[in-house]
Amino acid sequence: MTAAVRCAGVVQIYRAGELEVVALRDVDLVIERGETVALLGPSGAGKTTLLWMLAGLLRPSAGRLWLNGTELAALDQRRLDRLRAGHIGVVLQNPARNLIPYATPAQNVAFAQRGVRRDRTRIGELLERVGLGGVKTRVGRLSGGEQQRVAVAVALANRPRLLLADEPTSQLDAATGRTVVDLIRSAAAEEGTTAVVVTHDQAVSGALGRTVTIRDGRVGAEGRRGEDFVVVGRDGGLLxxxxxxxxxxxxxxxxxxxxxxxxxxxxxxxxx
Ligand SMILES: Nc1ncnc2c1ncn2[C@@H]1O[C@H](COP(=O)(O)OP(=O)(O)O)[C@@H](O)[C@H]1O
Ligand SMILES: [Mg+2]
Structure with a gap:
């Protein structure tokens, strides 16, 4: 079966004037369809950069990247936009950037369904599951944690093939964080959604199927069921x-x- 995500030797170099920052170096990663993966690693390791790449928001400086067998670099902007709107759900690290502040939670989820089939039942269900059913407050007036939950509902609006979430529970208490993780897990189990979740929360990573630890721009370790393994890189190196x-x-x-x-x-x- 075609993998949901395949990265081969992905490199990202940011250029800021004279300065170059190597954010990712030779990332090799395969994620199967329906897998739920926690992306771990210290601050500055490259987690957000990798997520942006999988979201098609950033093109790698070198290396190749496939989603469901389609190489992103082969798509023109219009095809890439269509793929992103219909098949990829993204929760950014700052959830407010995903949302329309003057619209209600339901209007925000509905807006994500523009251009695809509108599904009112889905909107109600998602908001119910994140504990915001019937909330008519405009999103700009909600707390950071409530906005995070709206952002997760927005990202799942179209039953995406790929859900990419950057620290989606950072502003939630343990119980509310759990409901978000449960929602992500059921999307994977029931709809085959593949999820990649950046997190520092062990309760979150422990509830997902696999952990991938990024260290210094590389896949440093992979783990399953609480055990962590180092990964031998393409150059034979290991961290x-x-x-x-x-x-x-x-x-x-x-x-x-x-x-x-x-x-x-x-x-x-x-x-x-
Ligand atoms: N737009 C940018 N311009 C320059 N450097 C950046 C930019 N974004 C991130 N970086 C650098 O790239 C590295 C990885 O960043 P990031 O992907 O945000 O890590 P993480 O999400 O793991 O904290 C860091 O050294 C960071 O300072
Ligand atoms: Mg980050």
């Missing part, structure tokens, strides 16, 4: 988890010792 930096500090030398199923790294002291 040691920070908890091992004391045993093997950056720049230290190690002997690579083969084992039946892999290798062990033994630190070699310089003066030995």
């Amino acid at each position: 040691l988890p920070p908890e091992f930096h004391e045993l093997l500090p950056p720049g230290s030398r190690a002997r690579v010792v083969p084992l039946p199923q892999g290798v062990a790294l033994h630190r070699v002291d310089e003066d030995a």
